[in-house]
Amino acid sequence: xxxxxxxxxxxxxxxxxxxxxxxxxxxxxxxxxxxxxxxxxxxxxxxxxxxxxxxxxxxxxxxxxxxxxxxxxxxxxxxxxxxxxxxxxxxxxxxxxxxxxxxxxxxxx
Amino acid sequence: xxxxxxxxxxxxxxxxxxxxxxxxxxxxxxxxxxxxxxxxxxxxxxxxxxxxxxxxxxxxxxxxxxxxxxxxxxxxxxxxxxxxxxxxxxxxxxxxxxxxxxxxxxxxxxxxxx
Numbered sequence: 124x125x126x127x128x129x130x131x132x133x134x135x136x137x138x139x140x141x142x143x144x145x146x147x148x149x150x151x152x153x154x155x156x157x158x159x160x161x162x163x164x165x166x167x168x169x170x171x172x173x174x175x176x177x178x179x180x181x182x183x184x185x186x187x188x189x190x191x192x193x194x195x196x197x198x199x200x201x202x203x204x205x206x207x208x209x210x211x212x213x214x215x216x217x218x219x220x221x222x223x224x225x226x227x228x229x230x231x232x
Numbered sequence: 233x234x235x236x237x238x239x240x241x242x243x244x245x246x247x248x249x250x251x252x253x254x255x256x257x258x259x260x261x262x263x264x265x266x267x268x269x270x271x272x273x274x275x276x277x278x279x280x281x282x283x284x285x286x287x288x289x290x291x292x293x294x295x296x297x298x299x300x301x302x303x304x305x306x307x308x309x310x311x312x313x314x315x316x317x318x319x320x321x322x323x324x325x326x327x328x329x330x331x332x333x334x335x336x337x338x339x340x341x342x343x344x345x346x
Contacts, residue, residue, distance in 0.1 A: 127274065153333075154333075164339070165337035165340055166275070166322075167337070168336075171334065210274070212275075218333055219277065219290075220277075220335060222267075222274035222275040222276070223274050224273055224274045225274065
């Protein structure tokens with residue numbers, strides 16, 4: 124079967140660094156997406172990894188290990204506006220996104 | 233402004249009524265999707281369309297139907313609404329010719345079935 128596992132909720136302090144982990148099992152694999160979703164809003168694209176390694180984009184970085192079925196999203200210099208849910212979504216062999224339930228990130232001053 | 237629009241923004245519906253959620257994109261994307269999102273669950277795919285004139289069933293298609301008469305529009309119909317269809321519905325689109333098939337989402341429709 125297909126399965127995505129990520130923590131339900133995490134709390135971090137403004138200015139700090141946080142790592143959100145995701146493990147996945149899918150039928151085939153064509154890359155992995157991370158999306159951000161603020162409460163009451165639509166998901167928005169953050170990153171895409173298809174090869175092993177780290178992709179850096181400003182304060183956000185995403186890592187992928189295909190052999191381990193593992194990815195993480197790293198957020199640096201946390202700001203209050205980073206309070207949101209972060210969705211891990213691998214792309215399966217049919218090019219369909221398989222969505223995790225998301226990690227709710229709470230930023231405290 | 234390029235993007236995806238959905239209508240209505242929210243709706244309260246009596247059980248048994250028929251309802252069509254509208255979705256329109258102007259990015260000329262070939263693929264479109266309908267998801268529902270419920271508290272504590274991930275986005276679940278209802279139906280999708282890889283190109284105009286074709287549709288496919290997702291993870292939770294029962295009670296829903298779609299059509300794709302042209303590239304821009306992808307309406308979702310609930311033939312006879314039931315309370316378990318209370319949810320937030322998101323429409324999305326992507327250009328499957330692009331390297332990573334990023335999906336762009338509409339603002340969502342919040343549907344309550346009583």
